[in-house]
Amino acid sequence: MKIAKVLNNNVVIVHDEHGNEQVVMGRGLAFKKRANDELDPQLVEKTFALKSRELTGRLSELLSEIPIEVVITSECVIALARQQLGSALHEGQVAIALTDHIHFALVRHQQNLPIRNVLQWEIRSLYPKEYGIGLAALDIIEKRLKVRMSDDEAGFIALHLVNAQLDSEMPAVMHITKFMQEILHIVKYQLQLDYQTDSLSYNRFVTHLKFFSQRMLGKRGVYSDDESLHDVVRDRYPQAYKCVDKIDRHIIKNYQYKLGSEERMFLTIHIERVRKETLALGESDDEA
Template identity: 60%
Template sequence: MKIAKILNNNVVVVQDERGREQVVMGRGLAFQKRVGEELDTALVEKVFALQSDELVRRLGELLSQIPLEVMTTCDRIIGLAAQRLGKLQDSLYITLTDHCYFAIERQKKGLAIKNVLLWDIKRLYPKEFELGQEARAIIAKRLNVELAEDEAGFIALHLVTAQLNSEMPE
């Protein structure tokens, strides 16, 4: 894997053997590296090979701003959701990670957002809401941040959207 762009010490954009861009993560992956150098694949913890170059670009931008621990936590949540719900849109990596990061930051500042659709979400999307509750538990365990139940509803809506067959821009 050859480095195409360094986003931070833990996140790098590379080109695969077919010339497609991928985003790779790992602790210290890009430390003292330069564009064009070969990447030490032993340090790679996660590879994101998305279908669209636009998604790769947006994911790269997002990963350059979000701590690795938050990204790996969201990856775990998405993996769990995919096991239970089936195929999910690749854009979930961007939308859910972005949402969770800002929810965590809001919680740290004591800012809560009320989910006025929570009652409806619980009843209309029970599987997704349960996954939202599990996501809250994973975030609490891995990141030591207790999110409100309202966030389980917001996470559930991201999962519902990710199950749709149509591509949604946001």
């Protein structure tokens, strides 16, 4: 097995016998290795064979940034879900989304920035199997990473598992897609962005819009009495927040739905991440 590209000491890209790209992971498997070197198969702990080059690229970017123990922990959770749900999971989708979420949750925990899951009751009631796996995931995370997260995170993990099984009827999918395109269009032209569609921040934003659009089109709002964090985000990211104001006016006019403060806060955070990463990547291209 020859290495096509080294991402870091623990992650490489290889080609299978058919020439398809695979992402291969293992502790130290690429130490002092370079492209075209042989890979020791005994060091391989996990192989991701994804059908889409886009998914492979996104997963490669993610794994190159995240500690290997976090990735392995996420895979343990996915294996548990695969065993208990008895239904098909979109493996590439959940590998990317859940690993990214767990890593981001760990960063927030270290910075003492917990986020309350205001949909906790609904998740626990509507998706009991997924929520049960979410609770078990907290035990796995504590055992492997020595961090105990709140039950709110069990709800977030459950939502990722629900999304990984999602098989909506085509009219609903088309409606959601149309709405997401409208929001992406507003952000693009309000902030004059040239989206980097293979970047992590863009894909995080799209994932958030998917959940948001399902709630909004179903008229299931998210409301919170705690305005403190919302006010901090509004003051810290004025450009992104102004963009959310425009989105709010669009939704009120076309969907008869008004954003709550919690929804405004999360949209602002995601838009700001896209804005900063897009501008940074644009500057890098100019320098090149």
